Amino acid sequence: xxxxxxxxxxxxxxxxxxxxxxxxxxxxxxxxxxxxxxxxxxxxxxxxxxxxxxxxxxxxxxxxxxxxxxxxxxxxxxxxxxxxxxxxxxxxxxxxxxxxxxxxxxxxxxxxxxxxxxxxxxxxxxxxxxxxxxxxxxxxxxxxxxxxxxxxxxxxxxxxxxxxxxxxxxxxxxxxxxxxxxxxxxxxxxxxxxxxxxxxxxxxxxxxxxxxxxxxxxxxxxxxxxxxxxxxxxxxxxxxxxxxxxxxxxxxxxxxxxxxxxxxxxxxxxxxxxxxxxxxxxxxxxxxxxxxxxxxxxxxxxxxxxxxxxxxxxxxxxxxxxxxxxxxxxxxxxxxxxxxxxxxxxxxxxxxxxxxxxxxxxxxxxxxxxxxxxxxxxxxxxxxxxxxxxxxxxxxxxxxxxxxxxxxxxxxxxxxxxxxxxxxxxxxxxxxxxxxxxxxxxxxxxxxxxxxxxxxxxxxxxxxxxxxxxxxxxxxxxxxxxxxxxxxxxxxxxxxxxxxxxxxxxxxxxxxxxxxxxxxxxxxxxxxxxxxxxxxxxxxxxxxxxxxxxxxxxxxxxxxxxxxxxxxxxxxxxxxxxxxxxxxxxxxxxxxxxxxxxxxxxxxxxxxxxxxxxxxxxxxxxxxxxxxxxxxxxxxxxxxxxxxxxxxxxxxxxxxxxxxxxxxxxxxxxxxxxxxxxxxxxxxxxxxxxxxxxxxxxxxxxxxxxxxxxxxxxxxxxxxxxxxxxxxxxxxxxxxxxxxxxxxxxxxxxxxxxxxxxxxxxxxxxxxxxxxxxxxxxxxxxxxxxxxxxxxxxxxxxxxxxxxxxxxxxxxxxxxxxxxxxxxxxxxxxxxxxxxxxxxxxxxxxxxxxxxxxxxxxxxxxxxxxxxxx
Amino acid sequence: xxxxxxxxxxxxxxxxxxxxxxxxxxxxxxxxxxxxxxxxxxxxxxxxxxxxxxxxxxxxxxxxxxxxxxxxxxxxxxxxxxxxxxxxxxxxxxxxxxxxxxxxxxxxx
Numbered sequence: 020x021x022x023x024x025x026x027x028x029x030x031x032x033x034x035x036x037x038x039x040x041x042x043x044x045x046x047x048x049x050x051x052x053x054x055x056x057x058x059x060x061x062x063x064x065x066x067x068x069x070x071x072x073x074x075x076x077x078x079x080x081x082x083x084x085x086x087x088x089x090x091x092x093x094x095x096x097x098x099x100x101x102x103x104x105x106x107x108x109x110x111x112x113x114x115x116x117x118x119x120x121x122x123x124x125x126x127x128x129x130x131x132x133x134x135x136x137x138x139x140x141x142x143x144x145x146x147x148x149x150x151x152x153x154x155x156x157x158x159x160x161x162x163x164x165x166x167x168x169x170x171x172x173x174x175x176x177x178x179x180x181x182x183x184x185x186x187x188x189x190x191x192x193x194x195x196x197x198x199x200x201x202x203x204x205x206x207x208x209x210x211x212x213x214x215x216x217x218x219x220x221x222x223x224x225x226x227x228x229x230x231x232x233x234x235x236x237x238x239x240x241x242x243x244x245x246x247x248x249x250x251x252x253x254x255x256x257x258x259x260x261x262x263x264x265x266x267x268x269x270x271x272x273x274x275x276x277x278x279x280x281x282x283x284x285x286x287x288x289x290x291x292x293x294x295x296x297x298x299x300x301x302x303x304x305x306x307x308x309x310x311x312x313x314x315x316x317x318x319x320x321x322x323x324x325x326x327x328x329x330x331x332x333x334x335x336x337x338x339x340x341x342x343x344x345x346x347x348x349x350x351x352x353x354x355x356x357x358x359x360x361x362x363x364x365x366x367x368x369x370x371x372x373x374x375x376x377x378x379x380x381x382x383x384x385x386x387x388x389x390x391x392x393x394x395x396x397x398x399x400x401x402x403x404x405x406x407x408x409x410x411x412x413x414x415x416x417x418x419x420x421x422x423x424x425x426x427x428x429x430x431x432x433x434x435x436x437x438x439x440x441x442x443x444x445x446x447x448x449x450x451x452x453x454x455x456x457x458x459x460x461x462x463x464x465x466x467x468x469x470x471x472x473x474x475x476x477x478x479x480x481x482x483x484x485x486x487x488x489x490x491x492x493x494x495x496x497x498x499x500x501x502x503x504x505x506x507x508x509x510x511x512x513x514x515x516x517x518x519x520x521x522x523x524x525x526x527x528x529x530x531x532x533x534x535x536x537x538x539x540x541x542x543x544x545x546x547x548x549x550x551x552x553x554x555x556x557x558x559x560x561x562x563x564x565x566x567x568x569x570x571x572x573x574x575x576x577x578x579x580x581x582x583x584x585x586x587x588x589x590x591x592x593x594x595x596x597x598x599x600x601x602x603x604x605x606x607x608x609x610x611x612x613x614x615x616x617x618x619x620x621x622x623x624x625x626x627x628x629x630x631x632x633x634x635x636x637x638x639x640x641x642x643x644x645x646x647x648x649x650x651x652x653x654x655x656x657x658x659x660x661x662x663x664x665x666x667x668x669x670x671x672x673x674x675x676x677x678x679x680x681x682x683x684x685x686x687x688x689x690x691x692x693x694x695x696x697x698x699x700x701x702x703x704x705x706x707x708x709x710x711x712x713x714x715x716x717x718x719x720x721x722x723x724x725x726x727x728x729x730x731x732x733x734x735x736x737x738x739x740x741x742x743x744x745x746x747x748x749x750x751x752x753x754x755x756x757x758x759x760x761x762x763x764x765x766x767x768x769x770x771x772x773x774x775x776x777x778x779x780x781x782x783x784x785x786x787x788x789x790x791x792x793x794x795x796x797x798x799x800x801x802x803x804x805x806x807x808x809x810x811x812x813x814x815x816x817x818x819x820x821x822x823x824x825x826x827x828x829x830x831x832x833x834x835x836x837x838x839x840x841x842x843x844x845x846x847x848x849x850x851x852x853x854x855x856x857x858x859x860x861x862x863x864x865x866x867x868x869x870x871x872x873x874x875x876x877x878x879x880x881x882x883x884x885x886x887x888x889x
Numbered sequence: 890x891x892x893x894x895x896x897x898x899x900x901x902x903x904x905x906x907x908x909x910x911x912x913x914x915x916x917x918x919x920x921x922x923x924x925x926x927x928x929x930x931x932x933x934x935x936x937x938x939x940x941x942x943x944x945x946x947x948x949x950x951x952x953x954x955x956x957x958x959x960x961x962x963x964x965x966x967x968x969x970x971x972x973x974x975x976x977x978x979x980x981x982x983x984x985x986x987x988x989x990x991x992x993x994x995x996x997x998x
Contacts, residue, residue: 025960041940043962043963044915044962044963044964044965045915045936046960046962047955047959047960047962047963047964048914048915048916048932048936048959048964049932050958050959050960050962051916051956051958051959051964052916052919052932054958055916071931072931072932072933075931075932075933075934076932076933076936077933078933078934078937079933079936079937079940082936082937082940082941083940
């Protein structure tokens with residue numbers, strides 16, 4: 020009989036339409052029908068009908084046979100139960116596993132909190148995207164080009180008038196510490212700031228009382244912070260009360276604002292309008308920079324288009340040659356906190372921080388978490404062998420591969436959640452000390468915002484999945500027969516595990532080397548001979564009233580037994596110094612230039628033990644010195660004005676536009692008054708009668724600091740009962756320049772310690788696993804006469820190799836990055852091999868110690884016992 | 890009860906499976922329905938119903954023998970579960986309860 024078959028094409032279509040497990044049933048049914056029809060009605064009709072059946076079967080395209088023979092809930096319960104039993108059964112493993120991950124997670128969480136804080140600095144101003152700070156690039160002859168966060172008094176109002184795309188401006192002009200009197204009680208306003216009436220309309224600092232719109236309409240209105248209001252008025256209502264300032268002005272409190280939040284780059288506790296200072300002379304005061312200007316642009320304005328017009332603006336008001344000295348640029352408000360590291364004279368930028376440091380933190384957080392996750396993965400895989408029997412049993416009673424995979428995934432996710440909980444706990448413990456180190460007020464509350472919590476949970480699940488997937492797949496792939504015998508070979512996979520260990524260690528080594536180098540560099544900068552003696556120097560701020568009795572104060576101080584010297588200046592050393600124009604004569608030509616300038620008392624050079632290269636220091640003995648006609652310049656400036664090989668001594672010199680009335684009398688060796696990442700700029704010094712010092716420096720005997728301070732306070736309080744005695748150590752002030760770097764190195768030190776701890780935890784777990792695997796081998800070796808040392812050697816050799824490979828990967832990369840980083844400093848340490856060798860050997864020793872904890876135990880074990888197993 | 894609602898065709902399939910006891914698979918179920926209800930039914934409709942009914946728990950299945958007739962493919966034999974029977978009975982008694990209250994008038998000739 021000629022056999023007819025269902026049409027092949029249709030059958031193939033059926034295979035496409037029907038899900039795999041159902042196909043056989045369907046195919047059988049259709050085939051049966053086909054042959055029935057073929058017999059009854061002939062082949063053609065049957066074929067046509069077959070086509071119809073197949074086409075109509077398209078309706079069953081999503082039909083599936085649900086397997087109903089297990090209840091997933093019961094199995095999940097079982098997974099959880101087994102997971103917990105395993106946790107408790109292998110307490111050591113579980114501890115290492117969870118602790119490592121928890122450490123990594125908490126470090127990561129805290130860093131993210133910090134980064135979030137930094138990125139959201141000044142984020143509470145609603146118009147933040149439209150507000151820009153007006154900054155300048157200055158190029159004054161011999162001084163290197165510099166970006167400054169300064170602008171001129173008339174700039175704001177004139178820009179507003181000239182450019183319609185600017186809708187508002189405010190100036191921010193600090194008045195410093197100001198003593199005010201209320202009911203015969205004297206209180207300092209620590210940070211009094213002069214602002215324009217629009218200030219509170221542009222910036223959303225929260226008001227408690229008073230009106231945003233009418234703020235500072237009256238010249239004598241002042242607004243104060245909540246805390247200051249409490250300090251001055253106690254429980255009285257401050258509104259409408261008058262305060263007396265030192266200038267005998269009476270100001271009226273017109274409003275109270277909430278204390279300025281920590282995450283604002285502007286920090287103030289009292290505000291007053293600029294009106295009181297708004298003289299015509301000041302309105303035309305082009306050329307002097309002493310305040311910040313903020314502009315608010317129209318919603319659709321393009322800041323770079325506006326910037327392009329600023330050159331014309333400068334020419335219009337200050338003349339063509341201005342462009343040689345100034346360029347104006349706009350800095351977005353949201354960029355001020357993190358993007359101002361290259362901007363100097365940036366006095367109103369609280370807690371300013373480097374964006375690069377934030378990025379470093381992010382990268383480190385990621386790597387620490389990565390190391391921890393790898394750990395987790397490695398340990399879980401290593402543990403697989405100990406559970407091969409469980410897998411074998413499960414498989415032989417009918418568990419599918421997918422179920423075993425799922426089981427271990429669930430377990431992995433469960434463990435990551437336990438780690439997360441512990442991580443939260445660690446965060447709570449660590450957040451306070453961390454806040455002290457980085458000088459922030461981070462709060463964990465942020466973590467519990469729904470969107471953040473969701474992200475954290477999602478990441479945790481992700482980590483759980485990712486670190487669980489490899490062990491889960493390995494274990495589900497076990498051959499049940501071998502698994503039951505407990506003879507699962509893992510040698511194939513050990514390459515992968517070793518690679519992970521190498522990777523972990525490479526990261527840890529890189530982080531540690533980086534930290535050591537950065538810390539070295541910081542210490543180097545802080546301890547470098549700056550060219551002047553900064554130790555045991557006390558800096559005291561001077562005011563109008565204290566200046567009146569300066570001579571008396573100085574001589575009283577000098578009489579104290581523990582004070583060795585007293586001097587005074589116009590600016591404290593340890594930051595950028597103000598620049599001014601200067602001019603000198605070369606032959607007969609008058610040459611204009613610009614340089615930093617500090618007014619100093621005659622004994623300044625002696626006080627700071629500065630070395631004179633040429634000529635003499637200032638002295639009380641010369642009438643010209645006292646008259647302000649003698650100038651001491653630093654080497655950099657001397658280089659600048661030197662004519663050929665002639666001495667610069669006697670060069671006609673003066674500053675501020677006055678003709679060259681004075682002359683250079685001495686050259687002082689360059690000293691580093693600014694950050695060491697910057698080179699020394701030209702500087703001149705002279706004694707000028709500007710009506711008072713802003714700064715008094717007192718040198719005390721190093722061995723009796725306390726006594727000296729007590730004596731000085733007595734003298735001070737006697738002379739100025741109205742002013743509390745306040746002082747600062749100069750070296751502390753200088754260290755403050757490096758605060759951002761210090762915070763960075765402190766935090767990365769902690770992170771690098773964490774990294775090595777976590778990596779070692781992983782190694783420890785892995786070592787114990789390897790050692791367990793080779794128990795019998797070691798037993799046989801011992802029987803054959805191997806000594807304890809030999810066995811430890813054999814077991815440690817592999818790990819030594821791993822660390823060496825890790826080091827070989829990490830060292831060149833770190834060398835490259837760190838030498839790049841160091842080259843950004845004008846004064847930097849040499850990147851020596853020493854650091855690399857120490858860190859390399861150190862991490863090798865740590866690894867060896869970790870491994871030998873395990874291997875010695877094996878080496879000492881009794882071979883009878885180890886060989887008896889099985 | 891919403892979840893256990895049986896469609897008209899589903900009820901027929903269920904009844905057919907019950908009637909065929911032991912030899913109910915797609916082809917025989919189709920034949921049974923066509924014979925009794927004298928209407929044409931496509932095999933795909935029977936497939937849908939059988940597998941959906943199984944998913945709902947009205948039916949259970951086992952793999953039966955392969956025959957040459959089927960190109961060597963085994964057949965899936967269906968059986969009505971206790972739950973399936975209960976539902977069938979409920980459907981029947983529901984109908985019966987309506988019949989009980991319909992006045993027995995002239996329509997019954």
